[in-house]
Amino acid sequence: MEFHIPYLALRTGRKHEDKRFLPQDSVTELRAWTEMPEPIEGSSEPLFYYEAQISCLLIGVDEWYWTVYCCTDTFFGSERPPSSYAELGLDAPTGGSLLSSQPAWNPRDYFLRVLSARMSQATKEWAVVVAVLQSRLESYVGRQCQTYSAALS
Numbered sequence: 470m471e472f473h474i475p476y477l478a479l480r481t482g483r484k485h486e487d488k489r490f491l492p493q494d495s496v497t498e499l500r501a502w503t504e505m506p507e508p509i510e511g512s513s514e515p516l517f518y519y520e521a522q523i524s525c526l527l528i529g530v531d532e533w534y535w536t537v538y539c540c541t542d543t544f545f546g547s548e549r550p551p552s553s554y555a556e557l558g559l560d561a562p563t564g565g566s567l568l569s570s571q572p573a574w575n576p577r578d579y580f581l582r583v584l585s586a587r588m589s590q591a592t593k594e595w596a597v598v599v600a601v602l603q604s605r606l607e608s609y610v611g612r613q614c615q616t617y618s619a620a621l622s
Contacts, residue, residue: 470526470527470576470577470580471524471525471526471527472523472524472525472584472587473522473523473524474522474523474524474587474588474591475520475521475522476521476522476523476591476594476595477518477519477520477521477594477595477598478518478519478521478542478545478547478594479505479516479517479518479594479597479598479601480516480517480518480519480545481514481515481516482514482515483515500519500520500544501519501520502517502518502519502520503517503518504516504517505517505518505601505602505605506602506605506606506609516601518598519544519545521542521544521545521594522540522542523539523540523541523542523587523590523591524539524540525537525538525539525540525562525580525583525584525587526538526539527576527579527580527583529576532575532576535576537562537576537579537580537583539561539562539583539587541564541587547594548564549561549565554569555569558570560572562583563582563583563586563587564586564587564590566582566586567582567586
């Protein structure tokens, strides 16, 4: 069983530099990014949104022998280091939503718990992008309407 959840991660401040490049091209970065449109009123730090992804693979020969591989995007600092999950007694693939002392023995149940936790994480990231974009577009449309009304007067 597997899943791949692509999402956009919105971050403030200067652009995060991803020093990796495609092998055949020394100009194209592996991670796509876009600067969020500037706010109309007032100035704030620049906002960038970046492509990110969470992938998970659960494999096994039967119900009792299975392994899960979970790859999360750590580029933005939104994910704890793997060692901190172990120190706190938390389950890393679920993002710390389960205790490692209370494991889920059924692989299908565990897979769904991981999927649920990671979908929640991606949904939160998407919600932030949509909310900021919507507020900036409303400000822009309001300003354009005022400009248009002033031009007609």
